[in-house]
Amino acid sequence: MKTVDVDRSLCDNHGQCAIAAPEVFRMNPDGVLEYEPTFDDSLLGEVEEAIDVCPVQAIFLKD
Amino acid sequence: MSTPTVDIPYLNISDPSFAMQSEELRNARAASWYARTNYGFAVLRYDEVSKLLKSPKLKQGSAQWPAHNGVHGGLFYDWWTKNLLVLEGEDHHRIRRLLNPAFSPRLIKDLVPRFQALANELIDAFIDKGECEFIRDFAEPYATRVLTILLGIPESEWPKIARLASTVGLALGVTFKRDLDKVEAAVAELYEYADELIKDRQANPGEDFVSRLVLASRDGDRLSDEELRNALVLLIFGGMDTTRNQLGLAMQSFIRNPEQWGLLAERPELGAKAVEEVMRTNPTVTWVTREAVEDFTYQDLFIEKGTTVHLFTQSSGTDPLAFPNPEMDLLGEHAPHYGFGGGVHHCLGHFVARADMSEALPLLASRIADPHLTGGDEWLPDSGNTGPTRLPIGFTRRS
Ligand code: HEM
Ligand code: HEM
Numbered sequence: 398m399k400t401v402d403v404d405r406s407l408c409d410n411h412g413q414c415a416i417a418a419p420e421v422f423r424m425n426p427d428g429v430l431e432y433e434p435t436f437d438d439s440l441l442g443e444v445e446e447a448i449d450v451c452p453v454q455a456i457f458l459k460d
Numbered sequence: 461m462s463t464p465t466v467d468i469p470y471l472n473i474s475d476p477s478f479a480m481q482s483e484e485l486r487n488a489r490a491a492s493w494y495a496r497t498n499y500g501f502a503v504l505r506y507d508e509v510s511k512l513l514k515s516p517k518l519k520q521g522s523a524q525w526p527a528h529n530g531v532h533g534g535l536f537y538d539w540w541t542k543n544l545l546v547l548e549g550e551d552h553h554r555i556r557r558l559l560n561p562a563f564s565p566r567l568i569k570d571l572v573p574r575f576q577a578l579a580n581e582l583i584d585a586f587i588d589k590g591e592c593e594f595i596r597d598f599a600e601p602y603a604t605r606v607l608t609i610l611l612g613i614p615e616s617e618w619p620k621i622a623r624l625a626s627t628v629g630l631a632l633g634v635t636f637k638r639d640l641d642k643v644e645a646a647v648a649e650l651y652e653y654a655d656e657l658i659k660d661r662q663a664n665p666g667e668d669f670v671s672r673l674v675l676a677s678r679d680g681d682r683l684s685d686e687e688l689r690n691a692l693v694l695l696i697f698g699g700m701d702t703t704r705n706q707l708g709l710a711m712q713s714f715i716r717n718p719e720q721w722g723l724l725a726e727r728p729e730l731g732a733k734a735v736e737e738v739m740r741t742n743p744t745v746t747w748v749t750r751e752a753v754e755d756f757t758y759q760d761l762f763i764e765k766g767t768t769v770h771l772f773t774q775s776s777g778t779d780p781l782a783f784p785n786p787e788m789d790l791l792g793e794h795a796p797h798y799g800f801g802g803g804v805h806h807c808l809g810h811f812v813a814r815a816d817m818s819e820a821l822p823l824l825a826s827r828i829a830d831p832h833l834t835g836g837d838e839w840l841p842d843s844g845n846t847g848p849t850r851l852p853i854g855f856t857r858r859s
């Protein structure tokens with residue numbers, strides 16, 4: 398199963414990932430990213446989209 | 461609400477002579493993280509701009525622009541009030557999700573050879589003269605033709621598209637109401653273009669950008685024809701003048717920093733870094749406008765619902781608290797700039813703009829040496845979106 402990892406030293410909390418894949422990424426009320434490293438296989442397409450749209454390219458898939 | 465204990469600087473940001481890169485602004489930033497202005501607050505420092513740009517308590521601040529100008533209906537009004545930039549919440553996110561896949565950085569990589577060919581063609585046309593008007597001869601045709609390449613419109617149409625987009629641009633100016641008829645006619649003409657493109661790609665879908673928009677769907681949802689044409693006009697409008705202005709400012713930055721130009725000529729792989737450094741120190745979008753959706757207090761400042769907040773880009777990108785060596789430096793390691801905005805409205809086209817500018821700059825540097833101003837340059841004011849509208853330069857051909 399694949400998991401997802403955000404490089405926090407790069408992440409700038411733009412929240413574009415939370416628009417692309419809201420079931421995996423969300424912004425807390427302070428505007429800071431929270432996410433689930435593991436996700437259902439059916440969400441893989443959305444996660445790949447989140448990886449694409451991240452303005453600073455901080456999101457990575459791991460096997 | 462607490463009373464400020466230090467004197468809060470005041471900036472007259474709609475004065476045409478107001479300068480971003482000035483002693484006045486540096487002093488204000490040293491004294492305070494924000495300034496009062498004749499038009500809401502201005503945020504001057506990096507940390508605060510970074511936080512407020514993504515704050516859920518602020519929304520994009522231009523939705524009411526037509527209404528502020530006494531315009532309450534018509535084609536421009538309908539287009540403006542439904543475009544991605546001013547939509548919020550789920551209405552915004554839904555459109556953004558449907559547009560996103562066409563802007564994937566992997567797909568934009570395929571266009572790089574065409575960007576390179578275009579840059580070389582434009583340089584070929586003036587290189588033997590030893591001088592050019594950089595906006596007319598490079599920045600404008602490059603920015604516009606990149607958009608026609610992206611949208612799959614014949615490149616020969618570019619002067620017409622450029623003219624229509626700048627006519628719609630009159631809607632952003634102080635003479636909006638007076639120019640309304642012209643603006644309406646230009647929106648109508650751009651809609652015709654967009655409708656034709658959409659019809660054509662619906663009938664003959666391919667692998668191109670517009671086909672991807674036409675075919676985009678998610679969870680059974682897709683863009684209506686009206687949403688598609690609204691988006692296409694937004695891309696033409698939001699992608700052309702911005703890129704033209706940013707390229708003009710890049711030339712200015714390198715004229716001021718000749719050793720950086722030499723470095724770029726020797727090391728073309730620094731093209732992407734050059735774009736980031738130009739945009740950090742000399743951005744075309746000088747501020748991003750936000751509006752408070754509720755009363756809130758940030759640090760020592762009470763911000764009332766409805767207040768306009770301008771997030772300053774050049775000021776934050778050169779803030780000594782975040783950048784101890786704020787000068788442009790292609791070999792430096794710097795925090796990200798906000799020249800493409802940030803948060804949910806982060807520029808949708810930034811991969812395109814970054815890809816095309818990071819090809820253009822090293823190609824220019826590798827072919828022309830010692831660019832310098834020859835006089836007669838003309839500039840937009842520093843408020844909002846800035847850059848040269850005319851930039852005559854001289855140079856020597858690199859052997
Ligand atoms: C150097 C060139 C460019 C610069 C400096 C730039 C800058 C920006 C900025 C600052 C914003 C955010 C505005 C705000 O939050 O108030 C923005 C949004 C946007 N830009 Fe760009 N842009 C550039 C090129 C492009 C291109 C080439 C396209 C399209 C092909 C584009 C399409 C958009 C769109 C659609 C939005 C609205 C996004 C949203 O609201 O979700 N831009 N841009
Ligand atoms: C799509 C068509 C667009 C229209 C009709 C439009 C409209 C406006 C208006 C009405 C203003 C004047 C606001 C003021 O002076 O207070 C403005 C300014 C500005 N626009 Fe746009 N805009 C468009 C697209 C964009 C895009 C895509 C960007 C991102 C690059 C952008 C960035 C800005 C910025 C940074 C300012 C100056 C700050 C401000 O909002 O006051 N605009 N625009």
Ligand code: SF4
Pocket residue numbers: 403407408409410411412413414415422430450451452453454455456
């Ligand atoms: S889109 Fe990228 S930068 Fe923005 S919150 Fe997600 S991971 Fe962080």
